[in-house]
Amino acid sequence: MILQNLSIKRxxxxxxxxxxxxxxxxxxVSFLIYDLVSFRNLLSQDLMTQAEIIGYNSAGAMEFKxxxxxxxxxxxxxxxxxxxxxVLYKPDGKIFAHYFRGNAAFSGFLPxxxxxxxxRFEGGYLEVFQEVxxxxxxxxxxxLQSDMRQWSLRAKRYANILIIFVLVSGLFALFVSSKLQGLxxxxxxxxxxxxxxxxSNKNYAVRAVKTYxxxxxRLIDGFNTMLSEIQQRDTALQSTNGExxxxxxxxxxxxxxxxxxxxxLLKAKHTAEExxxxxxxxxxxxxxxxxxxxxxxxxxxxxxxxxxxxxxxxENVQDLRKIQGAGKHLLSLINDVLDLSKIEAGKMALHLExxxxxxxxxxxVTTLKPAAAKNGNSIQVHLADSVNTMRADxxxxxxxxxxxxxxxxxxxxxxxxxxxxxxxxxxNREWIQFQVRDTGIGISAKQKENLFQEFAQADASIAxxxxxxxxxxxxxxxxxxxxxxxxxxxxxxxxxxxxxVRLPAQVVFEATENVxxxxxxxxxxxxxETKTGRETILVIDDDPSVRDxxxxxxxxxxxxxxxxANGEEGLRLARQVDPLLITLDVVMPECDGWTVLNKLKxxxxxxxxxxxxxxxxxNEAMGLDMGAANYLIKPVDRDRLAxxxxxxxxxxxxxxxxxxxxxSYVAEGPxxxxxxxxxxxxxxxx
Amino acid sequence: xxxxxxxxxxxxxxxxxxxxLQKKGYTVVTAQDGERGYSLxxxxxPDLILMDISLPAMDGWEVTRLLKANASTRHIPIIAxxxxxxxxxxxxxxxxxxxxxxxxxxDFVRLSEKIESLLVEKKVS
Numbered sequence: 001m002i003l004q005n006l007s008i009k010r011x012x013x014x015x016x017x018x019x020x021x022x023x024x025x026x027x028x029v030s031f032l033i034y035d036l037v038s039f040r041n042l043l044s045q046d047l048m049t050q051a052e053i054i055g056y057n058s059a060g061a062m063e064f065k066x067x068x069x070x071x072x073x074x075x076x077x078x079x080x081x082x083x084x085x086x087v088l089y090k091p092d093g094k095i096f097a098h099y100f101r102g103n104a105a106f107s108g109f110l111p112x113x114x115x116x117x118x119x120r121f122e123g124g125y126l127e128v129f130q131e132v133x134x135x136x137x138x139x140x141x142x143x144l145q146s147d148m149r150q151w152s153l154r155a156k157r158y159a160n161i162l163i164i165f166v167l168v169s170g171l172f173a174l175f176v177s178s179k180l181q182g183l184x185x186x187x188x189x190x191x192x193x194x195x196x197x198x199x200s201n202k203n204y205a206v207r208a209v210k211t212y213x214x215x216x217x218r219l220i221d222g223f224n225t226m227l228s229e230i231q232q233r234d235t236a237l238q239s240t241n242g243e244x245x246x247x248x249x250x251x252x253x254x255x256x257x258x259x260x261x262x263x264x265l266l267k268a269k270h271t272a273e274e275x276x277x278x279x280x281x282x283x284x285x286x287x288x289x290x291x292x293x294x295x296x297x298x299x300x301x302x303x304x305x306x307x308x309x310x311x312x313x314x315e316n317v318q319d320l321r322k323i324q325g326a327g328k329h330l331l332s333l334i335n336d337v338l339d340l341s342k343i344e345a346g347k348m349a350l351h352l353e354x355x356x357x358x359x360x361x362x363x364x365v366t367t368l369k370p371a372a373a374k375n376g377n378s379i380q381v382h383l384a385d386s387v388n389t390m391r392a393d394x395x396x397x398x399x400x401x402x403x404x405x406x407x408x409x410x411x412x413x414x415x416x417x418x419x420x421x422x423x424x425x426x427x428n429r430e431w432i433q434f435q436v437r438d439t440g441i442g443i444s445a446k447q448k449e450n451l452f453q454e455f456a457q458a459d460a461s462i463a464x465x466x467x468x469x470x471x472x473x474x475x476x477x478x479x480x481x482x483x484x485x486x487x488x489x490x491x492x493x494x495x496x497x498x499x500x501v502r503l504p505a506q507v508v509f510e511a512t513e514n515v516x517x518x519x520x521x522x523x524x525x526x527x528x529e530t531k532t533g534r535e536t537i538l539v540i541d542d543d544p545s546v547r548d549x550x551x552x553x554x555x556x557x558x559x560x561x562x563x564x565a566n567g568e569e570g571l572r573l574a575r576q577v578d579p580l581l582i583t584l585d586v587v588m589p590e591c592d593g594w595t596v597l598n599k600l601k602x603x604x605x606x607x608x609x610x611x612x613x614x615x616x617x618x619n620e621a622m623g624l625d626m627g628a629a630n631y632l633i634k635p636v637d638r639d640r641l642a643x644x645x646x647x648x649x650x651x652x653x654x655x656x657x658x659x660x661x662x663x664s665y666v667a668e669g670p671x672x673x674x675x676x677x678x679x680x681x682x683x684x685x686x
Numbered sequence: 687x688x689x690x691x692x693x694x695x696x697x698x699x700x701x702x703x704x705x706x707l708q709k710k711g712y713t714v715v716t717a718q719d720g721e722r723g724y725s726l727x728x729x730x731x732p733d734l735i736l737m738d739i740s741l742p743a744m745d746g747w748e749v750t751r752l753l754k755a756n757a758s759t760r761h762i763p764i765i766a767x768x769x770x771x772x773x774x775x776x777x778x779x780x781x782x783x784x785x786x787x788x789x790x791x792x793d794f795v796r797l798s799e800k801i802e803s804l805l806v807e808k809k810v811s
Binding site for chain 2: 291292293294295296297298299300302303306327331545549552635
């Protein structure tokens with residue numbers, strides 16, 4: 001409907017108008033009707049009264065048949081405008097006298113049946129009958145007819161008034177209602193405006209103004225509350241957004257900074273690597289520069305010694321030996337500085353061999369006698385009978401003893417330096433224990449803390465008084481660790497000191513990567529523990545340089561390497577460590593490679609271990625016949641060896657590998673071999 | 687008598703080592719640099735070469751590489767002598783084609799054994 005879509009203003013005005021108009025019209029019309037009805041009754045009574053008077057006045061004339069008189073009486077009705085017809089009927093119903101308004105011919109109609117007395121409305125006319133009597137005797141009937149002109153006029157006038165009144169009051173109502181509709185429509189329109197503003201501007205701070213406390217007022221309250229809530233959420237959202245933005249910026253900043261830091265670190269790493277390379281080069285050069293003159297010193301003194309011996313001048317031999325000894329000591333010192341840097345780089349290797357402990361002790365004591373004599377010290381040696389040979393890196397054992405003994409001599413004045421060597425059993429293993437005891441100045445508890453640190457002498461004044469680089473005990477400590485031994489000191493200031501070194505009687509070769517982490521405080525792991533996680537390869541070769549090379553190379557491929565110097569040891573270790581594979585040399589003293597291979601393959605526990613022959617002997621057919629998996633000829637092609645050991649490693653994890661055909665490799669080049677083998681041209685080397 | 691070529695730039699070492707080798711009965715030819723060592727190796731046809739690695743201009747690695755690449759000198763055993771005690775030197779020496787390796791200052795007894803062993807081997811082949 002059209003009405004429904006009108007604005008609320010219009011609707012309100014319209015409703016007010018309609019309501020008031022209908023009420024007004026209804027009441028006015030009912031009043032009008034009432035008035036007109038009562039006015040007509042009044043007219044009717046008035047006409048009847050008129051009729052009675054005329055009837056009375058004309059009774060005489062009727063009696064006397066005086067028609068003119070009767071007509072004259074009737075003519076008096078001219079004053080009454082609304083009476084249009086007056087007729088006097090004789091008792092027989094015939095017209096006696098009549099009057100028609102304006103003397104016109106009778107325009108209306110005359111009643112057919114006469115009545116005695118009464119009034120009626122007939123055809124828009126009011127008609128009245130009146131009996132004319134004289135002395136109670138009926139002499140005729142009077143008929144009056146009125147056109148109710150007065151009534152019509154009144155009705156017309158009333159209608160006009162009514163229309164004017166309705167119009168005026170309607171206008172007034174329009175005025176009032178249009179004034180008053182604002183009471184309702186204004187707040188609603190205001191609310192609507194506010195809403196539009198909020199939705200178009202997204203401004204949640206706007207509030208609708210509450211004018212009255214009616215339902216609309218409550219609606220506005222509700223709307224405002226809702227807005228407040230939205231605003232709150234909006235603010236919260238905005239602040240969260242702000243925070244998010246800030247955080248994002250911070251993150252970006254952080255990422256940027258990290259990137260920068262990373263770049264700097266990378267740069268620093270490059271610089272450090274560069275520095276490390278420079279250091280290595282420096283060390284190499286320095287060792288070269290120092291070794292070249294030493295070469296001459298030692299060489300010439302050896303030559304002189306030989307010649308002196310030949311010519312029989314024995315008295316000079318001792319002095320020449322001292323030159324040699326000092327030269328060799330100097331050489332070993334140079335080596336130690338290099339060793340320390342190698343330890344630092346995790347590149348220190350052990351060169352294990354069997355040696356006579358007593359011989360080493362004797363050597364060291366002889367070397368240090370002059371140093372002891374300088375401070376008026378005497379050296380006493382107690383070697384237990386049980387001590388015989390041990391397997392270790394003899395150079396490092398020598399260095400350890402040299403360092404401890406020279407320290408003891410240095411820090412003791414006119415006292416005794418004693419060396420005790422014993423073989424003990426500790427934690428089910430055999431150990432050789434060296435104890436160096438002095439009666440010197442001793443070490444305080446605080447000094448003990450840094451005793452085994454590089455360049456950390458107990459006291460700065462010590463360097464001035466006693467000299468030294470402060471490297472001795474650090475290297476000693478590292479060497480002991482490298483051989484899985486222990487070192488400790490017991491001392492009180494002024495009460496002398498006792499250094500104890502405990503080394504395994506049989507040091508087992510270990511890959512050297514662990515050295516650094518061990519020196520950082522980890523407990524040294526035993527051979528069986530270090531095996532876990534990495535596959536073990538057993539290298540059986542009598543040549544130490546081959547063992548060393550193989551160990552290094554295979555360690556780089558992330559294998560745990562155990563080396564044996566002869567066949568017997570090889571078989572023992574094979575049972576002990578259950579290696580992934582064995583590399584086996586053929587030419588070895590006592591028990592040769594063929595014998596070892598035979599024993600391995602006839603032992604049900606060991607037969608499954610693949611054996612790679614690594615030898616100068618070119619007899620591949622024999623090796624493969626006897627059960628070797630592969631046959632390599634020295635010098636070993638590293639790439640080939642790497643491929644082979646990898647294949648065996650893969651084969652152990654997935655037994656299905658059928659690719660393990662025996663491979664052989666022939667190449668030229670005897671390196672450090674002691675026995676002659678067939679020589680093959682270098683053509684197949686790659 | 688086996689002929690040994692000693693390539694060594696340090697005069698004292700050259701003198702000392704050559705005299706000791708001569709005393710042992712070897713014929714010794716000496717060269718003080720790489721180029722001279724290379725040409726002597728070709729014209730003197732020694733039975734064995736003692737090659738110092740740290741040489742001026744053309745170093746011992748380079749000379750060894752050239753000699754091992756040449757058919758006429760390939761068969762001559764070379765013992766590398768180096769004062770560098772770095773681990774990589776030993777591997778490098780073997781890798782480049784040296785038949786053996788020793789560090790300076792030389793242990794003369796040990797060096798003699800190595801020379802002897804290589805000479806015997808050469809004779810047999």
